[in-house]
Amino acid sequence: MKKFLSLVIILVFAMAFVTGCGGESDKAGGSGEVEIKIGIEEPLSGAQAPLGNAECNAIKMAVEMINEKGGVMGKYPISYVTADTQSDPSIGSSEAERLITTKGVPVLFGSYSSAIAASVSEVAERNKVVLWEMSGAADDLLTKGYQWSFRNEAMASSWGAESVNFILANDAAIQEKLGKSAKELKIAIIHEDGPYGTAVAEGNAATAQKNGMNVVINEAYSAKAVDLSSIIMKLKAAQPDVLLITSYVNDGILFNRQAKELGFKVPVLITHSGGHSVQAFVDGVGDDANFLLTVDPVPCNPNTAGYSEENVELFKEFDQRWTEKYGSHPYHHVEMRQFAQTMLFFNQIAPAAIEKSGAFTAESVAEAIRNIKVDAKDSLMGTAVEFSTPEKPFVDPWLGNSHVGQNIKARAFINQYFDKELSCVWPKEFANKEAVLFLPASQPLAGTN
Amino acid sequence: METFLQIIASGILLGGIYALISVGLNLIFGVIKIVNLAHGDFLMVGMYLTFFLFTLYKINPYTATLLVFPILLVVGLVIFRLIIKPLLGKSETEVNTILASAGLGYVLQNLALMLWKSDFRAIETNLTGKSINIGGMMLSSGRLWAFIICVVVALVLYYLLMYTKLGAQVRAVSQDTDAATLMGINVNMIYSLTFAVGIGLVGLAGCIIMPIFNVYPTVGTYFNTLAFVIVVLGGLGSFTGALVGGLIIGLVETFAGVMASAELAQVFSLLLFLIILFVKPEGILGKAARV
Incomplete structure (x- = not known):
């Protein structure tokens, strides 16, 4: 035996x-x-x-x-x-x-x-x-001055900067809907605490603060967490106008479910690739994926006029x-x-x-x-290619770090779920759909607390 | 005040889930005195069974308990007969059973990886994302059910152990194997039954948490550590200890998450765990409440 x-x-x-x-x-x-x-x-x-x-x-x-x-x-x-x-x-x-x-x-x-x-x-x-x-995507891969590592895509902190810039670019719509300018919005940032989530959140926070926005919460959690109710309770109490979230799949689904259960509402929600841009997330949350905005290093189903x-x-x-x-x-x-x-x-x-x-x-x-x-x-x-070198490193404008081996022409794109599929909505030249900035009523997290 | 009540409610509901997962582990430890490191992996098996019963046959996770519990009960019997029993009563039983169950855990994880890949799988039932509003407190329906079922399971187990002849035999074996044997109790039968029920219960926990969490091959690893912390905190072998331990950890994590930060929540619960180990190494309910 x-x-x-x-x-x-x-x-x-x-x-x-x-x-x-x-x-x-x-x-x-x-x-x-x-x-x-x-x-x-x-x-x-x-x-x-x-x-x-x-x-x-x-x-x-x-x-x-x-x-x-x-x-x-x-x-x-x-x-x-x-x-x-x-x-x-x-x-x-x-x-x-x-x-x-x-x-x-x-x-x-x-x-x-x-x-x-x-x-x-x-x-x-x-x-x-x-x-x-x-x-x-985490920034620190290329901030150590290494000479043999190269990254063609945009670094994670630039994704964080992109979501805030996207909000600022929609000032008129925000003014009309919420009665205040984009710079007066209350921003909440939550992220998984690994190098990727941290880098994105740093980009979020630095760009928001540089533009005088009010960051009401900036908090990390473990992607392995089995309960996010504490962070959601804090979000509910802070009543943000915008939630910027960076997560992996497991915590992304968990957040969505628990936020619904605890009745958290927010007018604008932007996610950052990772766990939100994968099929497993869509399978996990179903129709709730619709109208979520996500910042990705590539435009999804883009307008190919520029190619x-x-x-x-x-x-x-x-x-x-x-x-x-x-x-x-x-x-x-x-x-x-x-x-x-x-x-x-x-x-x-x-x-x-x-x-x-x-x-x-x-x-x-x-x-x-x-x-x-x-x-x-x-x-x-979709973007040009040119790498920073040890002699000519790239200094990012949001955090001020210097990057060697980074494609300095790379950028982040904003995609949005329509019928559970991602389509590029920003920047305009790649967009094949009009962005829906405010979560529509069909979205369970739409509204204010 | 509303936030305070919400923290208590969320903490208790989370604690219920933790307790439900730990009950089986504690039962096995309390009676057979072996540490089952594959505990979390049986939870994973229970979750996968529930997932497939739901997606393929549209069987509700709560109804699925009626199938998953007996299936894992049988699995538990077989595992006990093949892997655990040969190691009992020999030298180094404790070490050998720990190693064997750890190995079994790896086998289960890799089997799951091979059969179902490492995709995250979730199910959406009519309770997913729903909650009940009681005086401003939002109680997640899925978690509320998990809590209720946990309490029911605890009560049923308590009744069986305290007020039935079989329960008395189990308690006798857990207190003194030799004396129990002399009294004519079939220790082997009690052992295999306890192990099987312990595994069956964690399978049942798998059904109940499936509407709340995703399943993937290594999902058990996290819950495994947690279950051990809970049973040691509550009192190893003290069956009611799992319930107390689960509730304490749930409350501490939720409070720490809100008051300090979500990232530090586990630090606080592990800190409490360390303090208890120093102050009362036998666990909160220690020996006195042992069944």
């Missing part, structure tokens, strides 16, 4: 390890002398696995599409090795070490979470390997392939994001590196990233 049991347990563990997105692509059968190999580290198991796997699959599909056309510059096929960070920063760092030392990858793609990105970036820095960060025809076609092709393979459309804020940044990397950065030095090495890639300049219309991200 004991032997049988141990066998069952071993089998179960073995099966658990072979599931997920893991694996290694076929060795590149490259026609030339340039070998292009990257490491993809994503949380393929653990709490962050749903999005980690989605991101990993999107990167792999982008690579597949490029390889079908011969690879980078049509002649150098890409190979990759994936690693599962198990939603754990310490495993993220040991896996990064493994990819670098035993697999010899010069570039790492990842990392989904800011906490994992932070630990991976240290390993990348020590080993002088490029980290091409595609979703870890080149070629890029619009690329998106269409990706959408079609993804839908065929996985049975549902890819999300702009999850899969499309990763697809766009993978394409940017292999269509614009890798060729520049190879042309300049004749090789795909960490040095040549880092050099290419620092020198790259891409127009907005040629970037799948």
Whole structure:
């Protein structure tokens, strides 16, 4: 019996390890002398696995599409090795070490979470390997002066600044509805207490205070909390005009439910990506998702007038392939994001590196990233691309921190749920729908306390 | 004043949920004297069962208790027979059962991960997001039900343990195994029954909290720590202690959350836990109230 049991347990563990997105692509059968190999580290198991796997699959599909056309510059096929960070920063760092030392990858793609990105970036820095960060948004990834980490998307604090700027831009509507100017509004900020939520909230608070707005509550909570009633009671007592919230999925759903139960009302509610921009949130709260505004690093279902025809076609092709393979459309804020940044990397950065030095090495890639300049219309991200360098760091206007390796042209966008789907509503040139600033009566949280 | 009453109400309702989750753990510890580290993972199993019964067969979570409780009861029996029983009465029983149950917890988590992925799954019942307004106090319907059910479960258990022959046997075994054996009590049967009921109860808790929380493979980890804090605080093995411990933690967390900050709420409850450990290591209800 004991032997049988141990066998069952071993089998179960073995099966658990072979599931997920893991694996290694076929060795590149490259026609030339340039070998292009990257490491993809994503949380393929653990709490962050749903999005980690989605991101990993999107990167792999982008690579597949490029390889079908011969690879980078049509002649150098890409190979990759994936690693599962198990939603754990310490495993993220040991896996990064493994990819670098035993697999010899010069570039790492990842990392989904800011906490994992932070630990991976240290390993990348020590080993002088490029980290091409595609979703870890917390500011502190790039404020340490590291020279080998790069982020193409807008940093988290700028998302926080964006939501406040959006409110200020709607001054006339606010005046009309609430009888006071945007600057006189009472702002409440609540956020999960990790690096991501904290960075967004800092952007919120700094921009609000800079504009003389009244921040009545600025409070953190643990994303693992099973009860948010205390924070909701405080919100009820403070009676804010605007609630700015940054959360992950679990706490996002919990907040929505408990706020309803405790009868919390607020005229304007803006969320910040993370847990609010994912399908699991919509599944959890149903119709209550409608009309929630969320700040994201990408415009969802945007007006594509500003994109080149070629890029619009690329998106269409990706959408079609993804839908065929996985049975549902890819999300702009999850899969499309990763697809766009993978394409940017292999269509614009890798060729520049190879042309300049004749090789795909960490040095040549880092050099290419620092020198790259891409127009907005040629970037799948919707914004132009230009990175800050150690010599010319980017100093953000809201917190005054200096960032090295940040795409200084990146920006945050405001999307809104209509019929449980996100559509870009801000800025105007990307918007395909008119923003509904005040929660309509159909929303259970609409109104004032 | 209204806020004060609301804090008390929310704290008590939260405490009810905590107590409901901890009752089974305390029962198992009180009688068999083993620490079941997979407790939270059985809660997760109960939650998943409720989730699928609801989404696939439209069975209301409260009705689902009628199915989930017996299913987990049987699971408990099987686990006891296969994993716990072989370890009892041998050297290092305490350590071995802790290790075995921790291992079992990992197996359950990974099985769940493999079968259902790590997606957060939530259900929306007609109680989700609803509440009852009593004099300005908003009582969440889901949490109120959880509290009522917790009290009912506590009363039924209390009755069974104190006023039935089987209950007397359970108490006898919990107080002195050797003497109980000499009196002709089938200790093994009492052990397996207690373990099974303990697991069944945590499964039932899984049903009741499903309309409130999301389920994912590692959801039990958080509740596990919490359940241990509660039973140690209330008095390990003291069955009414779980109820008292749960209510205290619920109230402390809610008060601290409002008075200090939500981030510090747990710090306060753990601080209280430490103080109790220093001052009264056997827990608030300690030995005196032990069943």
